[in-house]
Amino acid sequence: MIDMEYVTIQFSKAEINNDENGLIPAFDVFLTKIQGDYYSQISFEFEKIFAEGLQNDPETLEAARELLIEAGHVCGFNTFGGIMKSDEFYSVVVPLIQEKEDWIRGMVAIINVLGWGVYKIIEVSEEKLILEIKNSYEGDAYVRCYKTHSDSPKCYLAVGASIALMSLVFHADISQKPELDDLLYDNLFRKSRKYTGKETQCIAMGHDNCRIEISRI
Amino acid sequence: MTEFKLDLSNGELLIGGKRAVLHCNHYNTFLQRTLVDALGDKMVEVQIKISQKINTEMLRNLTQGIEDKKSAIEKIFSALGLGILDLNDLENGRSTVSNSHYALNCYYKFGNQKEGVCLFATGYVRAAAEILTGQKKDFFETRCISIDPDQNEMCVFEVRT
Numbered sequence A: 001m002i003d004m005e006y007v008t009i010q011f012s013k014a015e016i017n018n019d020e021n022g023l024i025p026a027f028d029v030f031l032t033k034i035q036g037d038y039y040s041q042i043s044f045e046f047e048k049i050f051a052e053g054l055q056n057d058p059e060t061l062e063a064a065r066e067l068l069i070e071a072g073h074v075c076g077f078n079t080f081g082g083i084m085k086s087d088e089f090y091s092v093v094v095p096l097i098q099e100k101e102d103w104i105r106g107m108v109a110i111i112n113v114l115g116w117g118v119y120k121i122i123e124v125s126e127e128k129l130i131l132e133i134k135n136s137y138e139g140d141a142y143v144r145c146y147k148t149h150s151d152s153p154k155c156y157l158a159v160g161a162s163i164a165l166m167s168l169v170f171h172a173d174i175s176q177k178p179e180l181d182d183l184l185y186d187n188l189f190r191k192s193r194k195y196t197g198k199e200t201q202c203i204a205m206g207h208d209n210c211r212i213e214i215s216r217i
Numbered sequence B: 001m002t003e004f005k006l007d008l009s010n011g012e013l014l015i016g017g018k019r020a021v022l023h024c025n026h027y028n029t030f031l032q033r034t035l036v037d038a039l040g041d042k043m044v045e046v047q048i049k050i051s052q053k054i055n056t057e058m059l060r061n062l063t064q065g066i067e068d069k070k071s072a073i074e075k076i077f078s079a080l081g082l083g084i085l086d087l088n089d090l091e092n093g094r095s096t097v098s099n100s101h102y103a104l105n106c107y108y109k110f111g112n113q114k115e116g117v118c119l120f121a122t123g124y125v126r127a128a129a130e131i132l133t134g135q136k137k138d139f140f141e142t143r144c145i146s147i148d149p150d151q152n153e154m155c156v157f158e159v160r161t
Ligand SMILES: [Zn+2]
Pocket: A136, A138, A139, A153, A154, A155, A199, A201, A202, A203, A204, A210, A211
């Protein structure tokens, strides 16, 4: 099994800084280091306004949340996909991989340098991924901004990106370096979707940690 | 000063006492577009205002005790990966961004845009104005690379009177 701590430390040393154009090209994408509160607050405000317009109808709320989770698919698909195809991943992680689940372990170890909180794998197989997140930036933002607990989980990006991670490893077979294009995206998340997931505990609700469960449909 | 500190034990990337997170162009563009497509101009305003608020707080922390606040604020903009900000004309109610992250990615992903897409940058310019002039000024993006890169070499932000 991969030494996740080793991978985290190796990737934490990577210099991910802006170039002379004020941009941060890395892993075949352009990165930004915007405050987590920006993403979180625009998402929560969106959810609120969306629901208010339709008298807080539960189905409407669910539709708004689905949109935010889909943004997480886009994130995971492109960023994780780019990282797992990168030279850096091939030099640090791939030599340690013994089984398919190690792709998940390696990538989760790298998530821990993104500022998103501390992700810990509780269980992983092709059927299921259970993650426990300490200090998830979305849940943390909720509690700080609204100074209260929510009655539903708030880590939409974390759920969407985790579904994308399982889809990339066990559905798209990222080890074959597939093209990360619209066609593949459509297959993974629409046409022949294989994974779904939910957040079952969230610090925004007052739990100690967030817990995310991804399973095969 | 634009140093980010990575605290692995808490999973935090800190700048000016605030939590930054790494995200990519695809997510940034998609999220912004999703919110605006679903709710229209209301979400344009929300995103600008939230950017203004969180950036004012962060920039205030980062520029405390610094003499050349203007160039510090410009450098931080690039350190966030958003392009190159020029605040030299701020006093006259104008500032520009070259290589805007949001504008370039929106253009490449979705083609020519009808309106400026640099909502985060608009809020950032407002935050810069508040700190540098001591007054809140309602900057708006009046030209954006994403509308037509051949016409607009850079994004322009001006105070609407
Ligand atoms: Zn959560």
